[in-house]
Amino acid sequence: MNGGAAVKRRRENAQHVASAVAKRRLRDPQVIGDFVACPAFLHAFQAAVKQLQAVFPSRHRRSFEANAFQAMRSYVCSGTTLLLITGGRLCALLAQRLLCFDGDCAVRDPLRLGTSTLSRRHFFRNSSATCVATSNGHSSPVTSLAFHPTAPLLATGSEDSTVRLWLLSCDNSSATCVATLAGHSSPVLTVAFHPTAPLLASGSQDKTLKLWLLSSDNSSATCVATLAFHTETVTSVVFHPTPPLLATGSHDTTVRLWKLSSNNSSATCVATLKGHIHGVTSIAFHPTAPLLATGSRDQTVRLWLLSSNNDSATCVATLTGHIYTVRSVAFHPTAPLLATGSSDKTVRLWLLSCDNSSATCVSNLVGHRSSVYSVAFHPTAPFLATGSSDKTVRLWLLSCDNSSATCVATLAGHSRWVNTVAFHPTAPLLVTGSEDSIVRLWR
DSSP states (O other), X not given: OOHHHHHHHHHHHHHHHHHHHHXXXXXXXXXXXXXXXXXXXXHHHHHHTTSOTTTSOGGGOOOOOSOHHHHHHHOOBTTTBOOEEETTEEEOHHXXXXXXXXXXOOBSOTTSTTOSOOOTTTSOGGGOOOEEEEEEOOSSOEEEEEEOSSSSEEEEEETTSEEEEEEEOTTSSOEEEEEEEEOOSSOEEEEEEOSSSSEEEEEETTSOEEEEEEOTTSSOEEEEEEEOOOSSOEEEEEEOSSSSEEEEEETTSOEEEEEEOTTSSOEEEEEEEOOOSSOEEEEEEOSSSSEEEEEETTSOEEEEEEOTTSSOEEEEEXXXXXXXXXXXXXXXXXXXXXXXXXXXXXXXXXXXXXXXXXXXXXXXXXXXXXXXXXXXXXXXXXXXXXXXXXXXXXXXXEOTTSSOEEEEEEEEOOSSOEEEEEEOSSSSOEEEEETTSEEEEEO
């Protein structure tokens, strides 16, 4: 078959699939077979295998044969989602990248993988969110938020120099403060949970980094280490997703890499990364690649390639485009994408090169009326949340190729600047912290 005939045949197959799906003949083995044979589906399927392990109710987590084609042919759950298993791992590709459910099964476009959102029942109904609770506890502005990776626990840092631990209710409709961690002598500007160990880190204007060991029931925490190497405010702290490594950024213009001890009771500074000419405001590890992103008051974002043993890093790219301070940086959990928020009121999306040695700005998101202080990608759905000093939070829906995003909701409720936003790792929950000293839960 020549090239033209092959293209024609693929087009006809695509039209057949689209037509059949539109008529809800998803149980037709031939239709399913044609669909999974599409190269676009296969590529997206491989990229999405690791997602949504805990999003859907347990009653829908069925076991299928290892072969993805057979699994797809054997089970389509009308009105809920299509679940696939391959290599023993759950994949909800069609839920995330294709289907948009509002009570019954409907397909918008079977060939534009990635354009639709996940089930509104599992995320935000009508692409929006409603404030379900406000938590008062801090006596000064809330500067930072972090969800525990597995436990129903939230940590908040505040200008009142404390860190608070909040226990989420079973339905995530409220949060109760279970501990107030005092020890810093100045405002706490950043908090982060370790991805696997019972450990919390906090950074402060007092120039220190503290490590807190959580109790077995997560109702309290004990400071096990105070690390003082930075010469100015510690603005950001993040744990690496896998190695025993964390990074801190500071107004002293540097980023420091720290290796944790075997029992997580201390950390040793193994590298000081210099390059920014003004204070570092935000840092983020790439979820899978040996890459670190840093934002600064010098209006730039730097990409740093970690060494094989994680004891050093080399700046491989300096991203320019923002015209004021870069306030926040965040990597997409699966796509080669970086988001940056700035005092220039914009959010930029950057597409990483294949070797992560550079990035190209593919979109400049305009909508906020003042500085963007925080950006956060949803862990599984194509959403980006941004918090601003215009007192609002915006939800943006990413395009199928991640080259742009559309604002689908503006969440108002805080009476002052929104300093920090965070998505729950598995539940349909967004949390925001503000200069009004309040933490808000949105569903």
